[in-house]
Amino acid sequence: MARSAGPITGLAGAASVALLALLTLGTLGAVAWRAEGVSGLGPADWYAIRFTVLQALASAAISVVCAIPLARALARRRFPGRGLLIALLGAPFILPVIVAVLGLVAVFGRQGIVNDLGAVLGLPQIVLYGPQGVILAHVFFNLPLATRFLLQGWLAIPAEQFRLAASLGFDGASMRRHLEWPMLRATVPGAFLAIFLICLTSFAVALAVGGGPRATTIELRIYELFRFDFALGDAALMACVQFAICTGVALVALVVTVPKVSMAGLDGIVARWDQRGRVSVTLDAAVIVAAALFLLVPMGVVLARGVPMMAALPASVWWAAVTSLGVAMVSTALALTLALSLALWTARGGRVAVGLTEAMGALVLTASPLVMGTGLFILLFGWTNPTALALPVTAVINAAVTVPFALRVLAPAAREVEDVYGRLSASLGLSGWARMRLLVLPRLRRPLGFTAGLAAALSMGDLGVIALFSTGDTETLPLAMYRLMTAYRTDMAAGAALLLVLLSFGLFWLFDRGGRVDADA
């Protein structure tokens, strides 16, 4: 079939690509252009590069290794709350980073539960701040992701194979060798790479529990260079380094297929006729309980501490919440516009559109949001008064960062609409806005709702660009919460954390549900 995109589809798609190119490459160029001399990579920069790579390696390795027994236990055991636990494994994606950090502090910090217990038992104190804190937080976020990757792999092993293995009398070792090991060999490298890439560009975690020469990531170093040294050139250089490392990893990822986590469908259970022994059941139970404790206790503690503080939150925190809601709404609208334009363009526009859109998605994932923000200021306004524009710029950057994730959901859905209804709508002469209103929007309602929820929650919880430019009076809720934390007002921070979680997940729920209500199959 002739797939010719309408003029508006083509224009909107090309404009979206241009905007994303401007936000990534354009801003990088702008920062480099305004840089007054690049002093080259100093020792602090080299430390940051080394630490970034090492912590990402460690975080990815620990996440994946711990995910293996957890995913296996979840794949083969049936217990009450299993579905809920698996659903919760998807939650960290929209959980504000700063909230999780506060939870980890409450459990592993100096006055946390673990150290209290340790003191009773006479164990030495655990220090959270530093490399171990950064890695711990990354594992907290990525263990669930790795588990979802691997669980998907386990559930993808055909049930017939397990049945055949059982009829042949495989023992545990044979089962691992013939069924599970091949699956892991196919799944683990991709999962490792995906998490490695995520941890490479980490900012908020490093800001909150890292810092200093021992635990500064590249992204945090960029922040320091901007905010404290005002060294635009060096910041741009570090951004290039980050870009180069991420691109290298992304190229490796092209060779190793990175699995795609589906949004649903992890509720099956692998029927097994082995592993019924008491030892194996106990081990699986221990793994599941340990993982659930690790993931749930920090959140539980923060939210429980937050409840009594909600009423006592100062007006500034509520204002920050209102500000964040505004930023999130603008960001969501922009993210949806960009992602929908690109999705429709790729569905109808052929190879060039697909290639350009995929390239932009990869570029956005590897770009530094801090450099994007700074470059945007330079491009639009010169380096005059960035604080006044901190919020709009934050909204724009948040939207851009969401686009790759939104596209993963919207692009296949748009393609399907085109494949199934393209000819019918063409034969009826459905085009332009009527086509959008009567065909595209109704058919894409569910993925659009999900995407909007994602965009809103991600923007709501983001602590990135805003930290760079904000002065005292403009703050978003995550920033307000971070400031309470650094001022050691931990209880108040817990109240803000509860508010932030309610708003983030509330927005996600509202949008996602809006897409589902009354939607026809």
Add this chain to the structure above:
Amino acid sequence: MLTLEDVQVTRGAFTLAANWSLEPGARCAVLGPSGGGKSTLLNAIAGFDPLTAGRLVIDGIDMGDTAPGDRPISVVFQETNLFPHLSVWQNTALGVNPRLSLSAQDRQAIGDVLERVGLGAMHDRKPGALSGGQRARVALARVLLRARPWLLLDEAFSALGPSLKTEMFALLDEVLAETGAGLLMVTHDPLEAARMDQIIVVDGGRAEPPVEAQGLLADPPPHLKAYLG
């Protein structure tokens, strides 16, 4: 008059050639084995596949790259003739105006047509709540409203049971009588083809000129005989 002048349609390694014309109001089956090019022929006439060579002239106008919706043609596909998120009424109304901006007269006409095809009480139903036969009726109701001079059916009734099929052909006769449209109907079923006046045999990348149906089926040439068995 629907004329294919030295038409060639190339899709990958496959090329379909056709050079013939049909009189207005003709009732013609397109018969042949699968993979022979039946759907390619229909897609080319409907405007979904561009011509690689030749001209398609309908009622004196060269179709060139006229968009499918702007051709003097209605199409009923084998599947997906209705949008599942729109009601029966909306799906039908698309035949009057794809933007669904309708005058009172249009609304009256839509109601009348739905009444005629026996769906008067189902305006607000979604296609998911209809039977296969009812869905086909909605599609035919829309064909009535569009009232284009040519109707293409792409195995539109092949999924229906025998009695429903008979019913649909009766309704189709009504539609054709009322609109005076010519019909080009893709089928792999010789019994369906026998209901038509003419047959175009499509096989091995060639759409042969239309011939009189009964004569052809009574005494099929060797390659058609092989297909009919």
